[in-house]
Amino acid sequence: xxxxxxxxxxxxxxxxxxxxxxxxxxxxxxxxxxxxxxxxxxxxxxxxxxxxxxxxxxxxxxxxxxxxxxxxxxxxxxx
Amino acid sequence: xxxxxxxxxxxxxxxxxxxxxxxxxxxxxxxxxxxxxxxxxxxxxxxxxxxxxxxxxxxxxxxxxxxxxxxxxxxxxxxxxxxxxxxxxxxxxxxxxxxxxxxxxxxxxxxxxxxxxxxxxxxxxxxxxxxxxxx
Numbered sequence: 386x387x388x389x390x391x392x393x394x395x396x397x398x399x400x401x402x403x404x405x406x407x408x409x410x411x412x413x414x415x416x417x418x419x420x421x422x423x424x425x426x427x428x429x430x431x432x433x434x435x436x437x438x439x440x441x442x443x444x445x446x447x448x449x450x451x452x453x454x455x456x457x458x459x460x461x462x463x464x
Numbered sequence: 465x466x467x468x469x470x471x472x473x474x475x476x477x478x479x480x481x482x483x484x485x486x487x488x489x490x491x492x493x494x495x496x497x498x499x500x501x502x503x504x505x506x507x508x509x510x511x512x513x514x515x516x517x518x519x520x521x522x523x524x525x526x527x528x529x530x531x532x533x534x535x536x537x538x539x540x541x542x543x544x545x546x547x548x549x550x551x552x553x554x555x556x557x558x559x560x561x562x563x564x565x566x567x568x569x570x571x572x573x574x575x576x577x578x579x580x581x582x583x584x585x586x587x588x589x590x591x592x593x594x595x596x597x598x599x
Binding site for chain 2: 464
């Protein structure tokens with residue numbers, strides 16, 4: 386299955402790309418995908434990573450589906 | 465009305481767009497880039513935004529605020545991109561039949577916006593560059 390990952394703020398700078406596609410085996414979860422990304426880019430400050438799935442914040446691990454959109458962000462600072 | 469945009473906004477223009485004679489109270493909040501921040505002179509800000517999610521989140525916040533504070537009309541605009549000291553960042557206009565509810569509604573929207581809407585500030589200070597939060 387194919388999942389799109391979007392990066393924002395410091396994570397866009399670290400990866401050097403605004404988004405990329407990951408081909409994953411069926412049944413993979415958000416946390417499994419995160420581990421792949423953290424390892425690939427050697428992210429520091431992992432505690433401040435905020436994750437969304439299809440435009441909703443995710444706090445628990447969930448299974449991914451083909452076509453899902455995941456975003457890797459930091460805590461918000463708008464306003 | 466919700467917008468995440470790079471362009472500046474005009475308070476007058478946006479206020480006229482939501483004219484409603486039933487509402488005797490319009491509360492307007494405009495957030496601008498300030499300097500200093502934490503004692504440091506600010507050169508500029510760069511704001512990154514997850515536009516699709518930010519718009520979805522703002523629509524939910526606006527809907528909740530309308531229900532809680534009897535808001536008849538509202539406008540929420542947040543800018544992103546490169547912004548300099550004095551530039552507009554955010555506009556919130558709330559129109560209700562009751563002034564107390566208008567004030568409370570505007571505050572509710574602003575507080576939730578700051579907590580939940582995926583927009584990220586990079587601060588260019590006189591001697592340092594850092595993402596808000598010190599990263």
